[in-house]
Amino acid sequence: MYKSERLVKELETIKKILEKSAGKGKVNNNLKTPYEIAVVEQLMLKEGRAYALEKKLTNYVKYIHKEYEHFDIPKFPKIIINNQKIAFFENRPLKKQQNFVQAYFSNTPVIVAILHITYFQAMIIRYRDEVINYMVLRLLDPK
Numbered sequence: 001m002y003k004s005e006r007l008v009k010e011l012e013t014i015k016k017i018l019e020k021s022a023g024k025g026k027v028n029n030n031l032k033t034p035y036e037i038a039v040v041e042q043l044m045l046k047e048g049r050a051y052a053l054e055k056k057l058t059n060y061v062k063y064i065h066k067e068y069e070h071f072d073i074p075k076f077p078k079i080i081i082n083n084q085k086i087a088f089f090e091n092r093p094l095k096k097q098q099n100f101v102q103a104y105f106s107n108t109p110v111i112v113a114i115l116h117i118t119y120f121q122a123m124i125i126r127y128r129d130e131v132i133n134y135m136v137l138r139l140l141d142p143k
Contacts, residue, residue, distance in 0.1 A: 003060065003063060004060075004124050004125070004127070004128035005128075007056060007057075007060055007124055008121050008124050008125065010056070011053075011117050011120055011121045011124075012121070014049055014053070014117055015114050015117050015118070017043060018039075018040065018043060018044075018110050018113055018114055018117075019031060019110075019114065021039050021043060022036045022039035022040050022043065022110035022113070024036070031110060031111060033110065034109060034110060034111035035109040035110070035111065036109065036110045037107055037108065037109055037110075039110065040105060040108055040109070040110050040113045041105065041106060041107070041108075044101070044105035044113065045101060045102075045105055045106060050100075050101040050104065050105045051101055053117075053120070054080055054100050054101060057079040057080050057120060057124075058078065058079070058080050060079070060124065060127075061076055061077075061078055061079055061127070064076060064127055064131060068131050068134070068135070071131070071134050071135050071138045072134065072138060073130070073131055073134045076127050076130070079120060079123050079124075080100050104116045
């Protein structure tokens with residue numbers, strides 16, 4: 001599951017860049033400017049990090065399905081889904097109509113962008129762990 005670890009580390013790097021650039025670093029383990037928006041848009045949208053992230057997250061789920069299908073792993077939900085199906089955007093009609101990149105990183109404070117990325121990391125780790133569980137079960141009980 002090297003691909004999982006590599007993607008989690010890439011996301012951690014993006015978080016560090018956001019912390020340093022948009023959050024202006026930390027003081028007493030808190031971001032100096034947690035509500036900075038312009039730098040988030042610059043780093044994630046204009047420099048293309050969010051578009052690359054969207055592609056990597058989509059490809060990661062496809063990779064798991066293809067690479068481990070012989071272990072009878074069920075299809076995992078996409079990490080990137082239509083915003084209209086996300087409860088977080090339920091009462092935010094403007095965000096509901098936006099694509100992934102706009103909804104998660106446009107007009108978004110640095111602290112929220114970091115939380116989104118942390119969530120994506122958690123999903124990758126969850127999927128990795130589920131794949132490992134299915135692999136072990138299949139090895140213990142081959143069909």
